[in-house]
Amino acid sequence: MTFKDRYDMVVIGSGPGGLAAAISAKKNGAQDVLVIERDVEPGGILLQCIHNGFGVEVFKQDLPGPAYAQRFINEAYQVGVDFLLDTMVLEITRDHRITATSKRYGFLNIQAKAVVLAMGCRERTRAQVRLPGARPAGVFTAGTAQRWVNVEGYMPGKNFVILGSGDIGMIMARRLTFEGAKVERVLEVMPYLSGLTRNYVQCLMDYDIQLQLMHTVKNIIGKKRVEAIEAVAVDEKWNYIPGTEEIIPCDTLLLSVGLIPENELSRQAGVLIDPVTAGPFVDDGFQTNIPGIFSAGNVVHVYDLVDWVTEAGLIAGKSAARLIQAGPQKTEKVIPVKAGENVRYVVPHTLNPDHLIEGEIRVQMRVRQPIEAPVWVEVRSGERLLHRKPEPYARPGEMVTIFLKPALLDEVKAANGLSVAIAKR
Amino acid sequence: MKTYDIIIIGGGVVGCMTARALSRYNLKVLMIEQESDIGMGASSANSAIIHSGHDPMPGTLKAEMNRLANPMWDQLISELGIPFKRSGAYIVAIGEEEFGCLAALSERARQNSVKTEVINANEMRKKEPLINPAVSGALFTPSAGMVDPFSACVAPLENAIQNGVKVMTDTEFISFITNGRRIVGVHTNRGDFTCRWVVNAAGIYSDEIMHTAGVRPDFKINPRRGEYYILDKTEIEMNNILFPVPSKVSKGILVLGSTHGNVLVGPNTQQTPDKEDKSVTGDGLNEIWQGAQKLIPSLNQRAIIAVFAGLRATGNALCTSSKVDYHHDFVIEVAKEVEGLVNLAGIESPGLTAAPAIAERVVELLKDAGELLTKKQDWNPIRLARPRFNYMTRKEQEELVARDAHYGRIVCRCEMVTEGEIVAEIHAPLPAKTYDAIKRRTWLGTGRCLGSFDMPRVVEILSSELGISVSEVSKKGTGSEFLFRPTKEVDA
């Protein structure tokens, strides 16, 4: 197969975000679309997520990860998206030149009219949570273990302790138990779960795996391979509580301590990064500050459902296709959207009110402090309440979505800025 | 029983440089290293600075070796292909009181024949825009530099191998074979070897090794641990070596841009009785962070991508010059109590810097002891560095990939290490047989994701290139395997 050196649109990454962007760009009139993926197969992280729970929003069906991905892969091939697999993008410039390298295709230089960043995210490591102790083999991120077990077919240990109650960690606790391993404990430094409640119920409770909130790892013990970890209880400020130390023998410590959007390529291209989300500042069409560079999926902020990633990709692809065909649009007014009371961040960061003419605009946010009581999610322009929505509770592990309806067009247009807040009802 | 002229115990930078220096002569040399790879001791966990020599107590072996070795590095790196930058270093004074200390430091440097220059606060700010605004001036030592410390082990040893030296890893010295006062060989876990000389370059264990021969029973190494943080080069850009004004006990917490771009901060100093204790501690890391912020207040913890610790082999040897009152000097000697033993012990900082001079001193000691050393006619001083994709221009990368497609596949996404580089290291003169061995040679897995992306891929490459099963692939030798059994066995 030969590749052109010019494309209407190039998508970096073939996870659900990238696939949706490519399909949607094609459907919305982009002539030729190329997806570049460093793995040997398209699909992104979903390929190692062999558990189910995907597609409930998009397909109203509960699918395993690879099956969910396959639907989009098939569709992408059907609509004529090109794929460059086993190829790593090394650099993107602000004027959309892409440098990539591949064992199969050699060194490549490609010019695109628009670029969609869909590189996903990576896992935080022991250094980023400043985990003390020795440095033997047997300390892995939960995702690395997931790849080993689900893709390579090997067990990276027999007795596990998992630090962090992120979704990947809880899912791996169940998976490892299925494979005959013993999961001794899941430790979480926060007073609440960092992943979805449904994963706590289905992956830990159902298998009698003990979760200890407000606990962390004080020491890793072992010269060549992990021999034990020392667990300890912490107070609200994460100080160790003396006397609560406990040695837990194990051969593996898995870390499920958060995900970080992967934006090194974006930064090189001059894309501005929000320090809170660690993803680009985006408008409601997922365009970054660099014209013609869009972003979709976990590269923007870490979603908790793949279905939302897909939705974001569809929007990004559509806006890129519009730019390719019509050129940059002059916007009369850009409205900033800010995180207000008890909201850690909100995406998009800005919006073009005229887009409300075409349909509703999705606004997604994460709560700062959990509220285990009914709440309002409110959108205001200054003091004025434009829109609100009830939710039964608000938890940091579960993203909150609110839609701005076309009926709000005039009010949004008149606003100097919007802010969103989450408060007790 | 295999017979050699010289056996070197220990594959740290001192042993490796010594092996290369000896490879110039018509000698049969064997190096034994107890670990699965060389350079797993102090030599791969340090500040990586080629010191100017301003700091050691004048008149000590530390000062002398540092002064002799510093200028040797230019030739070494060009012959051996070691990444090195003679960047100079700054000892930075914060506040007026510290500025007053610079004069004494510059006087000590003068006594050590090291050139220095006092610069004012504005010049320092220009050199390092991130510096603490309260900077009052600095002492600049132009001859200091930074090196890739692991390359400083592997490159000379590979060159030694090219010139006939034999290396055995996973081979632990157990005791000496003696004949009266004379050492005539060594017992190891992999058999006995006879020789005429043993060079004890066993780092932190060098005291215990000489004690087995009854040598210097009072000499003791009291390890001192130093912890470090590595900061992501995409979050902070720094090309300088910055020291604080030193205290009585240590050079203090320094901040430097390493040869591979990431920023290194550390070390602190903690006594530890345990010679295997390379753990990092919460308190230690806090201490480093505070120390580093004194120089660069804007350091952000978000930039932290790795932590590690090294053990200093701090000895208690008196300075050989009776005029100098100093109790932690290097031991570089032919042992007096026995025949056939050279001790290179207590080699703490500036031991990395000093290693090439120590190696030359070993040659002199042997000559002085009556060894007739004749030079090899065909000695080849050149060891070519292997391609490093990440440090090439785009054009060079393109040419490399065109030449060999393996270099087109990136395996480590943060440090941009290719399959070609990994395969080349596995089949190098000093083969990399473990994950960490590849890591030390290529910097793979040392970036933001700490190997969580590349690990499964590297395990697979090691398994297929070495012809072993994936469950035999280890991080750092037997006992540190990654995987232990397949998931459900499936019928073919």
Ligand SMILES: Cc1cc2nc3c(=O)[nH]c(=O)nc-3n(C[C@H](O)[C@H](O)[C@H](O)COP(=O)(O)OP(=O)(O)OC[C@H]3O[C@@H](n4cnc5c(N)ncnc54)[C@H](O)[C@@H]3O)c2cc1C
């Ligand atoms: C280990 C792990 C496990 C997860 N498990 C779950 C789960 O069980 N359930 C869930 O809902 N979510 C899970 N997630 C979150 C998951 O990232 C998202 O749900 C979803 O896969 C995000 O889609 P995406 O398209 O944004 O990114 P991804 O699926 O991560 O796709 C990004 C793609 O970009 C490619 N890429 C990146 N950089 C380059 C480059 N420079 N050149 C070429 N290609 C590049 C990558 O190889 C990858 O295929 C997990 C995340 C991780 C890291």
Ligand SMILES: Cc1cc2nc3c(=O)[nH]c(=O)nc-3n(C[C@H](O)[C@H](O)[C@H](O)COP(=O)(O)OP(=O)(O)OC[C@H]3O[C@@H](n4cnc5c(N)ncnc54)[C@H](O)[C@@H]3O)c2cc1C
């Ligand atoms: C925190 C720290 C910072 C430092 N910073 C600097 C710096 O910036 N600049 C500088 O010049 N110096 C610095 N140093 C000092 C420098 O790192 C050391 O002096 C140097 O690495 C010592 O090398 P070595 O070969 O003697 O020891 P090592 O590298 O420790 O090697 C000794 C080897 O002997 C092997 N061995 C031990 N026992 C046996 C046995 N029984 N059988 C077989 N093999 C055995 C070990 O496995 C090991 O590989 C620093 C040191 C530390 C710890």
